[in-house]
Amino acid sequence: MESEGKIKLGYWKIRGLFRHIQYVLEYCGVEYDTKYYEAGSAPDYSGKDWFDEKFNLGLDFPNLPYLVDGDFKMTETIPIMFYIAEKHMPELIGETAKGKGTIKMLMNIIHDAKMNISKPCYSQDDKSVVMEAAEKSFEPISKFLGDKDFFMGDTMNSDDSSQKPTLPDLYITELITLVLAFDTEKTFAEKFPNIVALQKRVHALPEIKAFFESDRCPDLPFFYPLAKLHP
């Protein structure tokens, strides 16, 4: 192994983008420590805890989340997930050129969906705006999933035709949980039953089930305290 010792991740003390990464870490069976940064107190939530350290950690592009693995350091959420998967469970990122290409495209699409759904929560307080963004984003995602168990559940990705989770399945689950937390009218659940079924299927994976029952899955808010809308 190129870098020895436990991986260390750093993030705000919220679910945010970090819970998405934890799904990947946990499914890969990776041991990790987390440095949680406190937002600070109302009304400023200055994040001083992070900003005091930000430029002193040897990060080339300082940001949260960050990953430290021995002498290797990186930032950027999706690249972090790919790094973890590539090192610990490469089949998560695809086995053929087509499969790898499709997985990278899906990860981009899901990340855009996450951003389109989260950003309005920081800039305004009308839940229907968030739900509209969610339904618009998930329309083609739900169509792509169809009646497969997992996104890459057809034979394009492997000679083995059994349904297997890959990185996009692990990444999307936390986003579905966020949307369902807003979806008090259950319109999203009615419109995209295959998406809700995917979330349940990922939650039932033994590694994920064990994660939920562990102390590595604390009860934290989805968003930074400055958000105007919280589920």
Place this chain on the structure above:
Amino acid sequence: MESEGMITMGYWKIRGLFRHIQYVLEYCGAEYNTKYYEAGGPPDFCKKCWLDEKFNLGLDFPNLPYLVEGDFKMTETVPIVFYIAEKYKPELIGETVKDKGTIKMLMNILHDAKMSATMPCYTQDDKSVVMEAAEKSFEPISKFLGDKDFFLGDKPTLPDLYIAELVHLILAVDTEKTFEEKFPNIVALQKRVDELPEIKAFLESDRCPDIPFNNPYAKVNP
């Protein structure tokens, strides 16, 4: 090879995100056709030529640019360049787990820099706003490059090919030459990439037409 036949790319008839992809296609020696979509002129800047086809091409997430290779279709710019590299010249995406991680991180950072510099070209007409965004983005990028020939040392990888076109755009906006003074290593990198034999040949070919950087409805369009 899994998908036979030439790659077909689709994009607006501008340099935009496509010229970035062409650097990778050309360096990899991949053969490709291009379907160019031309947005109309003022005042409507009609996008009908693309919108008429957008949902009829069998794309799961219809957008420009798109790539079609045999029965395989995809969208999303950075995934597209990774697909091309992974298939035709895998050393471009890194040979160790650490290098692969660093390259993916750099590609994210560079794509964000591209978006930060390009979006103000569409939303307002003050060139100094574009230059401010560019300088902010390039500070850590220039520091990372340092005095290396390429981002990961002495051989080009994907981020080197991707960044060159963005530097062209910034230098075209930068009439005061402040960017070149501030980041000489970045400008040197762009020249170094443009001198690679495959890129030099491309720049002299008819696959590299003289078209605008941005769509006609952009307010800043060097």
